Amino acid sequence: MPKHYRPAGKKKEGNIAKYITRTKAVHYLQISLPMFRRLCILKGIFPRVPKKKFEGNHKTYYHTKDINFLLHEPLLEKFREMRTHEKKIRKALAKKNEHRAECLDSHKPTYTLSRLVKERYPKFIDALRDLEDCLSMIHLFAAMPAVGRIDVKRIHNCKRLSHEWQAFISRTHSLRKTFISVKGIFYQAEVQGQTITWLTPHARQQVITNDVDFNVMLTFLEFNETLLEFVNYQLYHSINIKYPPILDPELEAFAADLYALSRYIDAESSLSSQTSKAITSDSGGQAEDVIMGDATDESDQKTNFPVIEAGSLMRLVIGDASTENNEDKETKECKVLFKDCVFFLSREVPKDSLQFVISAFGGVVGWEGGKSPLNETDEQITYQIVDRPTQHHMFLSREYVQPQWVYDCINYRMILPTMDYMVGSVLPPHLSPFVDNEAEGYIPDHAETIKKLQAAAKKHVLPLSGMEDADMNCLAEGIIDRNEAQETTEKMKMLKRIEEEYLQGLAMEHQKYNSSDNNTNNKPVVTSQLTENPSTTNDDQIKEDNDNMSTVSMSRKKRKLYEAMKISQSRKKANVELLKNRKKKAESKEDA
């Protein structure tokens, strides 16, 4: 048969040759629809829109190449094999041949999705780019009860994967933003230049509804688990830590997985960096640290886990800061946000989330409950996070704040004054860090106050602290650590820049205001020049006329686009208006 042979009645080109409807595809592949769905989900194949929908508008079209791609998928054959295997088992059971059934059951054909992961994401960066949905789903399932079709094993696996991911993020200090929403807590991290946002549900009993198809969800979960596992492997590999991590069973028993993971990572990294430690510990400023480090190292070698001690944790955090220089500015900033803070979590606050968040920003955490590295009575503790109406016994040496304070501090990248966040006080509003207020056209009051606070902090407080540092160093050692000096200078520079930017922004705003004023002033002047009888024309009329006139000569396509844009703009404006009105009303109510 010649290569170009084409059966009669088969189109060679055009939409009909390129696309195939779903039903036809299913027939062509000789599989059932659920199987087709499953394959599509695993292979990441989605319908496409042909230029002309030749079989009707309501049908789903797939590209023929995609379908052929499925046809040659080894997984398809594997699925068939599994189906026949299941039939064999069923047959054996029906014939009461239990031995055979057992034997067959123990040798079920299995498959792995690693090849598919590589196929769908040939580069690691591709996988990171598509990780958001995966992460959200895994975190959701980690919080789900094992009811009905959901297997306990998978939920445990999800939990493990999510903790591993969080441990990596907090270890590399790549968390950028957090947001407590009604849906759960949103986190945004930056991994290898990719901004990844994911949602973790609140740590409560999740509601399981019946209106979801668990076939689909579990298939997705299957792929996502594999994907995240490989991603975690790669990420751990990139920071020289063995994967899968071996956790301290004691800590696991106390449901302190995250902490166990962080300790594992610390242990691994300290082992790997033992050789290089001698070089880095030259500077005199860290003499004490080195001694402490040696002491703990010995114990590491014995138990493979570092001793639970707040001091060692602190050391690790600080020690890393000096060793790793290949970090970008933002990471450095994030790393030192909670540098000198030691937190203690009461039992009513979300432990996992706060542990993750605080350690990602360089803080040390202890909690109420077993295996905590810190006791409540510890003198080091600077902040205790409580979420109860009243706190009976209070230590004077620490501040008692509500959990929102931590999240707000992170979002605004500064240690906020704790006044508003005291125990039992009414909290200030929690704003989304993902919204660009300027673009939205409405800036909430709280954002303004925060801006002022930030500006104030940058102007006065931080340079002073830098000075202090310098003084301290001079007094203590008489030698200024080069690194620190560099850091401070860099900080100064950055602050200056930020300040400048802010000032520029202010100036711009001011200008805008003026210019808009000018416009409003000018317009009537112009119109008055134009019109002799002002009763007939006014500003709005002229504006409308101008708009009208310009749209007259547009092509239809452009006009439609223009109109659509205008509509969206007006909607946005209406929204802003609504917000303003509501605020006015609320204020008037308060006054009354």
Next chain:
Amino acid sequence: MGEKPLVGKKRMKRKYRDNEIEPRSTPIDNIPEEEEKEIPMHLLDDWSDDGSDDVDFLEDEESSDEEDWTDESEQSISDDGDDVEETSEDEDGDLEEDDECIVFGGKKAESSNERSIAAAEESDSSEDEVPNRNTIGDVPLEWYEGEEHIGYDKTGKKIKKQAKKDKLDSFLAGADNSGNWRKIYDDYNDEEIELTKEETKLIRKIIKGKTPHSDANPYEEYIDWFNYEDKNHPVSSAPEPKSRFLPSRWEHKKVVKLVRAIRNGWIKADKPKEEPRCFLLWGDDTTENERRGLSYIPAPKAKLPGHELSYKPPVEYIPTQEEINSYQLMHEEDRPKFIPRRLESMRTAPAYDNALKESFERLLDLYLCPRIRKKRIDIDPESLKPKLPHPKDLQPYPTMCFLEYKGHTGPVTSISIHVSGEWIASGSNDGTARIWEVENGRCLKIWQFDEAIQHVAWNPLPELPIIAVSTGQDVFLLDTGCGSEDQSQNIKGLLNVNVSVLTTNSEENSAPLVTWVNHEKYDGIRLKHFKLVTTIDWHYKGDYFCTVVPTILIHQLSKKQTQNSIKKLHGLPVTAVFHPSRPFFFVSTKKNVRVYNLSNQKLIKKLETGFREISSISIHPGGDNVIVGSKEGKLCWFDMDLSCKPYKTMRNNLKDITGVAFHRSYPLFAICSHDSIAYVFHGMVYSDLNQNPLIVPLKILRGHKKTNGGGVLDCKFHPKEPWLFTAGGDSVIKLYCNEAPSMY
């Protein structure tokens, strides 16, 4: 149950004959049969154990076997009969006892007398009570072979061996005594015992394999304990087939198969090995790592949450109760899916109800939604507007209302400006036609007619200041008296209908389309039509003019002639216009514009507007461009050299275009509409044929009030200045100027 196969029956028969009974028709259970079989086998074993003496006995038996057979059988049968009658109570027990008595029979022999007495006394337990004479116990007798004694008696005295008889003696003794066959020699006690009759009977029975005890009934009535009711399948009473006792070939084959399968690794006993779960998947970047296949479109990322999703949003993000209530009235699709609310603190935040559902919906989007790359334009919408020259650079054009001509009492339907630009004629629904002075708005002249005026038109010749006024079914040609004296004389001559000429004309046409009559009252000509005259247009030379009744008539003023040259038209004609310089004639029906050449009376072009209802048409003074306005509020510009399709169609957000007009010298055109708006455009036509006309909207002129009569009903440009006159439905005519005219 039922009958058994013949072969089986035969075999049975033989078997039963061995046992010396007739085969029974009733089924015999397996168990009694087995018992019957087993007993003799066991006994035989015992016999063989007993040693050499038994052989003698047996030999004896054999010798007498043949002869005794018949009577014995008779006896047994008779015995059997007795046995059946006296049913034995304890069959098993009897059997055991019989066993014993036979086993030890040889050793416990007594004197025949004693034995007989014992037997007479008690048939069962005779042997136990008869003590042995010898007391050596159970030792081998050969130990005493060479001795004179065979052992010791109770008192410890030696028991002397009896002298052995000669063979001959013994034979003789045997031959004499008929009961000799009953005598057996007891080695142990070294004496001869004579068996009783019962004992011989017992032995016989044992030899035959029968129940030894005479009281036992081997053929007892069978009591079937098994319940056959409610059983679907019969319980087979068939004997065990032979195959059950042979190794199965099939099983053998199966085993071979299994062995082969195990050897070949088809059956694995041990669990499969677990491969490492994960590894460095993206380890080496050396291999090609480009995605193959179709271009991958990554799924759009989920929308990031805004302030309203916060657990504690600012107050203004929370809708009031009224607003929430109003959501219920909204359509389901428009209703906001999420209503923000304020939680007190983090500990009060509950689990989100729709978490699973929303996640599922996202998944559905991921695998079911077709993905397309769409260019999202993130630009300022203003930048979409075409870059047109600024209106200021295109001055002069009329911008503001300068004068109003008031006097009409009804909507002004039509206006016309004299070529010199000094006078303006207007016609109104109140039935008056007026002439105004342009510069000061003074009304020069008024004609009153009976019906509303449809159209007024000045003669384009400056030396002929005549206007044509259409009212009802008539068209009047009137002298305005604006010209000089010579001109007015000339006009008078022209406006006088010569009756003779008319008659000749009317003779030619059997039914005259129009009658030309002198009108005395206003000193003009009256053309009587047969229907309502809508529009009038003068030819540029001023001699011809056309009127549109539903048919199109062209009149010649000098000859007072009328002709109807265009007869075939698809659709009703709306307006008709002469070309400003060439002998072309434009007739617009409701949808199209037809262009005729008047010199050879042929259709040149058909301009397709695509409109539903054309209302007005105007021709560029250059002659190649036409604008057509429609009642849908659309305007189209035709470049006649280009195509018969519109060069540009413009929607103006207007209701209904009533009039369009080109300026004679300036590159301006205007449209007016029922929205009481007049639109001024810059419409530049270039002499270079490669360059398309430039159309720039310049100004929207407002000022007329909206009345029932309509907005702006007509607009005309001043022939020399960039001024626009508009006739309003509010019975006012307005003059829009570019700036305050300098003449004052």
